[in-house]
Amino acid sequence: MIGLTNPVREAREEPPPDPDALGFLQLCSDRRYHMKVMEAFEEAADIGSDQYYIEARPGGAPSWSDTTKMGRAAYRRGVRFMGWAGHGDRCLGFRGASNDELRSKLENVAKKRRDDFPKAAHFVIFGLGGEVELKRLG
Ligand SMILES: [Zn+2]
16 A cells, blocks of 8 residues: 555546646746746636646746646646746846747747647746736737
């Protein structure tokens, strides 16, 4: 019976649908933007802070070259709002990258994830100058 409660193993199995899981957001750990990104996502998707999963690390969504275990698990659980976030003004995940480069990386990865998770609505969220811009991918 050992391992049945191991969360890593659980994520690999088919999870039950979770009606309260409405969203998934990948973002950078950056202290200046993480809260603003989350608030913009909640407002755009019209969901509460306890209705979506997050995954954060330096670099945000473009720092993962492929879908992640958490993203796939969230999608299988039925989330239908997915946010892909990054920011300019220097990012520790991409040292030396310009604002244009950072934005371009984010937009490219968001399009890939839209193709990976076709049943979801996708939002691209980019922080710059202390503000966040959000747009829905068509
Ligand atoms: Zn960053």
